Amino acid sequence: MAFAIRPLSRSTADRVLFLGPAVALLAMFFLVPAIIDVAIAFTDMGRNLRVSEYTTQNVARMLGGDSRLTGIMxxxxxxVLATLAIFNVGYGLLLALLTTALPDRAGAFFRAVWILPRMSPSVVYALLWTWVVAPTExxxxxxxxxxxxxxxxDPKSNAPMLVIVLANGFIGASFGMIIFTSAIRSIPEHLFHAARVDGAGELAIVRHVTLPAIRWQLSxxxxxxxxxxxVSxxxxxxxxxxxxxxxxxxxxLYVYRRAFENGQYAxxxxxxxxxxxxxxxMAMVMWRFFDMRALLQRPRIEARR
Known part of the structure; x- marks a missing residue:
């Protein structure tokens, strides 16, 4: 019995054409490495890259045999909490609010200044911070x-956590600043005008108009x-x-040092x-906490062509 091969529909062909390369790249650079990582985790691979047995000792060591892991966590x-709350979200939001309140050219200038560290190589940015906190005269x-x-x-010796939070925070705030600025710019102007007509001050406008309107971007x-x-x-x-x-x-960093500095690849x-x-x-907990499913739902009333 001969079976006829049905041609792909136009919509299916479009999906394959546009999503196919992305799916292939994700599989090659994310899925396959993850599978390899799982396989290596249950071996005794060391610096010589030789596997002589499959074992669960690495998982057992991670769950209860590594005395440093609790302190590392x-x-x-x-x-993560300090950098995220103070800089990546908090300071990024503050920069967005301040620069959007300025005239367009002045706001664009200050945003460009804050983006410069992100555009520079990591080594150059780290070298500048090393010079800033150097313990010498x-x-x-x-x-x-x-x-x-x-x-x-000598901040590197006496307050090292403060140094890394500041170094990562100032460069991380630029990402939130750009996202929040775009979101604030998209808020309809009549909402601000109506709030001012009702007698709302600037802080009240931020609390009752701006923040609710950019809730998705904040999340x-x-x-x-x-x-x-x-992971950085x-x-x-x-x-x-x-x-x-x-x-x-x-x-x-502990993962990197164990694997590549100590040769404990498994x-x-x-x-x-x-x-x-x-x-x-953490992603699933935060997804549920911010109720991202509700934020991503289609509006109940939308124009259809």
Missing amino acids: AVTLTY YGLLNQVLAGLGFPAV FVTIYQALSLM FEYIWLITNGGPFFDTTVYA YGAALALGLVVVGMI
């Missing part, structure tokens, strides 16, 4: 303090930046190298798998 939680901070009559300080930036902070460590590595000791070693893969699980749980 505490450092990561402090770093040539460090920028100590030069300013000396001019004011204060003694020199998105919070979730996206929280997940980004969980390049500025911490370049500025403090996770030190002193392990005081600024976040989870992602244990590093198990730690990376744990990071994926934690990220998925």
Whole structure:
């Protein structure tokens, strides 16, 4: 019996044409590495890249045999919450509110200034921060303090968490600033005019008009930046190298150091798998907390062609 092959419909062909390359790239660079990571996590692979047995010892070590992991998780939680709340969301929102209140050219200028660090290479940005907090008399901070009559300080040794929060926060605030600025610009002007006619002040307008109107953007930036902070460590590595000791070693940096500095590839893969699980749980909790499903629903009344 011969079977006729039905041709693809136009809509199906369009989906394959436009989504096919993206799906292929996701499978190649995300799905396949994740499968490989899971496979390595249950081996004894070391620096010689040889696998002699499959074991669950790495998972058992991660769940109860690694004495440093609890402290690493505490450092990561402090770093993520402080950077996210104060800078990536809070300061980004403040910058958006202030620059949209200015004339267009002045606002655009200040936004461009805040974007410059994100456009510069990570090494250059980290080198500038290393100069700022250098404990010698040539460090920028100590030069300013000396001019004011204060003694020199060593923030990298005495307040390393503050250094990495500031370094990551100032560059991370630019992302939220751009998203929030675009959202504020899209709010209909008549809502602001009506609020002012009703006697609302600027703070009342921000609270009752601006913030409710950009709720989706606030939720998105919070979730996206929280997940980004969980897996990023390049500025911490370049500025403090996770030190002193392990005081600024976040989870992602700990994975890197175990795998590539200590040659414990299998244990590093198990730690990376744990990071994926934690990220998925955190994303689902935040998705539910911000009620993103309701925010992504189509409007009940919409124009149809």
